[in-house]
Amino acid sequence: MLRFVASFRTALVRRASHPSRLALPSDPRLPYHLRFRPLSSTASSKPLSILTRIQRLVSSATQSLNASATPSDDPERKLQLSRLLSLARPEKRLVGFALSAQLVSASSIMLFPLALGKVVDTVTGTGPTDLNSLVLIMGGVFSVSAIASATRVAAMSLAGSRISRQLRVSLFHSILRQETAFFDKRQSGELINRLSSDVPLVSRTLTENLAKILRNAVTSASSMSLILYLSPKLSLVTICSIPPIVGFALIFGRTARRLSRELVDALAAATQIAAERTGAIRTVRTFGAEEEESNRYTKRVDETYNLAKKVAIADGLYSGSVQLSAQMSLLGVLWFGGRMVTNPADPMTIGALTSFAMYAVNLGVSISAMGTSYGQLTRALGAGHRIFEVLDRDPEGYSSTIADKTVSSQSTSRTSDMETETSMLTLQPGYDATVRFNNVHFHYPTQPKASILRGVDLEVRPGEIVAIAGGSGSGKSTIGALLSRLYDPTEGRISIGGTSIADIDTGWLRSQIAVVSQEPILFDGTVAENIRYAMTGNVSLEVVQNAARAAASHEMIMALPRQYETKVGERGSALSGGQRARTALCRALVREPRVLVLDEHSAALDAESERAVGQAVHNAATDLNMAVVTIAHRTSSLRRANRVAVLVDGKVAELDSYVNLMRKPQSHLRRMLVADVSAVYQDRG
Numbered sequence: 117m118l119r120f121v122a123s124f125r126t127a128l129v130r131r132a133s134h135p136s137r138l139a140l141p142s143d144p145r146l147p148y149h150l151r152f153r154p155l156s157s158t159a160s161s162k163p164l165s166i167l168t169r170i171q172r173l174v175s176s177a178t179q180s181l182n183a184s185a186t187p188s189d190d191p192e193r194k195l196q197l198s199r200l201l202s203l204a205r206p207e208k209r210l211v212g213f214a215l216s217a218q219l220v221s222a223s224s225i226m227l228f229p230l231a232l233g234k235v236v237d238t239v240t241g242t243g244p245t246d247l248n249s250l251v252l253i254m255g256g257v258f259s260v261s262a263i264a265s266a267t268r269v270a271a272m273s274l275a276g277s278r279i280s281r282q283l284r285v286s287l288f289h290s291i292l293r294q295e296t297a298f299f300d301k302r303q304s305g306e307l308i309n310r311l312s313s314d315v316p317l318v319s320r321t322l323t324e325n326l327a328k329i330l331r332n333a334v335t336s337a338s339s340m341s342l343i344l345y346l347s348p349k350l351s352l353v354t355i356c357s358i359p360p361i362v363g364f365a366l367i368f369g370r371t372a373r374r375l376s377r378e379l380v381d382a383l384a385a386a387t388q389i390a391a392e393r394t395g396a397i398r399t400v401r402t403f404g405a406e407e408e409e410s411n412r413y414t415k416r417v418d419e420t421y422n423l424a425k426k427v428a429i430a431d432g433l434y435s436g437s438v439q440l441s442a443q444m445s446l447l448g449v450l451w452f453g454g455r456m457v458t459n460p461a462d463p464m465t466i467g468a469l470t471s472f473a474m475y476a477v478n479l480g481v482s483i484s485a486m487g488t489s490y491g492q493l494t495r496a497l498g499a500g501h502r503i504f505e506v507l508d509r510d511p512e513g514y515s516s517t518i519a520d521k522t523v524s525s526q527s528t529s530r531t532s533d534m535e536t537e538t539s540m541l542t543l544q545p546g547y548d549a550t551v552r553f554n555n556v557h558f559h560y561p562t563q564p565k566a567s568i569l570r571g572v573d574l575e576v577r578p579g580e581i582v583a584i585a586g587g588s589g590s591g592k593s594t595i596g597a598l599l600s601r602l603y604d605p606t607e608g609r610i611s612i613g614g615t616s617i618a619d620i621d622t623g624w625l626r627s628q629i630a631v632v633s634q635e636p637i638l639f640d641g642t643v644a645e646n647i648r649y650a651m652t653g654n655v656s657l658e659v660v661q662n663a664a665r666a667a668a669s670h671e672m673i674m675a676l677p678r679q680y681e682t683k684v685g686e687r688g689s690a691l692s693g694g695q696r697a698r699t700a701l702c703r704a705l706v707r708e709p710r711v712l713v714l715d716e717h718s719a720a721l722d723a724e725s726e727r728a729v730g731q732a733v734h735n736a737a738t739d740l741n742m743a744v745v746t747i748a749h750r751t752s753s754l755r756r757a758n759r760v761a762v763l764v765d766g767k768v769a770e771l772d773s774y775v776n777l778m779r780k781p782q783s784h785l786r787r788m789l790v791a792d793v794s795a796v797y798q799d800r801g
């Protein structure tokens with residue numbers, strides 16, 4: 117139908133702008149749909165030719181659409197309807213069943229006006245005399261229609277839910293496998309909106325909307341045939357109302373598409389604010405910014421409201437104009453039809469006029485409903501485009517731990533997904549875990565001009581702890597991000613045991629590296645569940661407790677209200693900063709990694725805890741023969757490291773033991789720490 121409406125428009129536009137439109141209407145040089153003959157003259161002499169000409173008009177307009185299909189800059193136009201429909205393919209049986217039920221129910225409803233006309237003629241004495249059997253037959257037809265209708269609603273609703281489920285799972289799967297830079301460029305609200313708004317819109321269109329289109333297509337085709345059958349002459353009056361209705365639908369469809377695109381963006385911005393601010397409610401509250409945030413959100417929601425107002429006005433104008441066209445056409449039918457009933461030369465029974473009027477109303481209503489469906493379809497094409505943008509996207513230079521695009525409900529095991537990437541290397545057990553950075557350069561993809569690392573050379577041997585020191589923003593955390601391949605260097609090489617990490621299976625690599633970040637995130641669940649998060653499969657409490665002991669955190673956890681079963685709250689908000697950091701260290705150590713990155717993990721710890729945890733890391737490094745990179749500001753952490761690498765201007769400016777570096781009066785480390793200490797004394801006056 118979309119193609120028909122669009123091609124109909126193309127045909128009309130072409131016709132209006134065609135240079136040869138003044139040529140004789142029957143000029144054979146013109147495409148068929150541009151050849152124009154007054155319908156009435158042909159219709160009055162040969163009724164069936166109207167139908168034939170409508171069919172030809174449809175087919176020639178469709179051909180012209182196919183012929184003129186050129187690439188468009190409008191992204192929503194780029195998405196083919198067939199591509200959108202392909203999303204319903206897994207549910208084709210259920211959808212097909214529901215559509216068949218729809219066909220039965222729509223066809224049986226179409227008999228009603230005919231039956232009503234017969235009843236009127238029976239009552240007025242000009243029709244069949246057996247009213248009982250007429251009513252009985254209609255009762256049967258209505259029952260079949262009701263059963264078919266109920267079946268259609270249930271089957272479509274089920275198919276819609278299944279399509280939504282599959283689409284959500286696939287989309288979330290695809291979102292998760294995108295490279296880190298993808299998330300730097302997009303807001304989470306926008307991605308959440310794709311899952312929460314775009315998916316239901318698409319699935320509704322593929323089910324309910326599809327059924328409506330089918331029902332209305334059946335209704336309009338059969339209404340058209342029946343009015344032609346009842347009175348070809350009177351049909352002309354009805355047909356005159358079709359072009360304005362289709363015209364309004366096209367104008368409305370275009371406006372609806374533009375507004376819905378703006379609405380989606382505005383909604384994403386509002387969702388972003390709501391998600392970010394509720395997630396950081398403590399910060400909002402400590403700054404007493406509730407009202408300000410509420411106003412900020414209100415402003416965004418008002419933007420969506422203003423757009424919704426425009427949609428409401430467009431909706432109102434559309435339905436008002438369509439109603440006026442349909443009613444004018446009905447008036448015309450009653451006027452002409454009334455004259456025919458009273459004209460003995462051109463007879464028509466009252467029953468036939470009643471049936472005709474009802475079919476004419478049906479025709480107007482179903483064509484305008486198809487216009488509404490067209491508007492919804494264009495919105496769904498927009499939503500589908502946003503969904504396919506992620507589904508089709510190949511993460512740049514990134515190999516995910518989730519390899520397969522097609523998701524089944526069982527594919528939750530990270531290990532099994534990892535195994536599908538057979539082309540990528542994994543190292544032999546007991547491999548040499550020496551980490552090497554050779555002349556590594558890097559800038560963030562979103563900031564190509566801001567060079568962060570400019571030729572880093574660094575080696576961390578197994579069993580060794582190397583601390584990275586440097587000023588704020590010097591790129592210390594970036595080193596950890598590169599090591600776990602959240603980003604790839606723009607130049608240079610990072611290797612483990614002599615093998616470039618770019619050649620190593622990313623999933624496997626990440627199973628070998630554990631990172632405790634500056635602000636560790638815990639997920640809503642128990643302490644034990646959070647520690648188990650690092651592992652796949654069943655992990656016994658004993659293994660969890662051993663990891664906690666290795667991280668010198670078992671006592672701390674046992675002191676919690678429900679020990680390992682204590683709920684940590686969203687993002688770990690029910691724990692203190694120190695407890696969160698220690699739980700995150702347990703989570704890192706439970707997988708017995710060969711490389712450990714600690715990003716200022718002890719910042720939230722008191723001196724005693726810091727000493728205990730520091731000693732634990734030292735022991736783990738030796739026991740597991742782990743290469744440890746620790747990003748540290750505290751003197752105690754720097755002192756505990758075997759060597760300290762100082763980052764200056766994107767390079768390792770010095771690399772030696774803490775004691776040796778502090779002995780050198782001009783060392784960067786010494787100058788940095790002395791500056792820190794003197795800043796503290798200056799603050800104290």
Ligand SMILES: Nc1ncnc2c1ncn2[C@@H]1O[C@H](COP(=O)(O)OP(=O)(O)OP(=O)(O)O)[C@@H](O)[C@H]1O
Nearest residue numbers: 300560562563568587588589590591592593594595
């Ligand atoms: N995702 C990102 N996109 C763009 N720029 C980033 C991103 N993350 C960090 N940066 C920039 O890269 C630089 C280095 O950041 P990094 O976090 O590595 O510094 P750092 O040395 O760990 O700092 P600090 O000691 O303050 O934690 C900073 O200037 C920062 O603004």
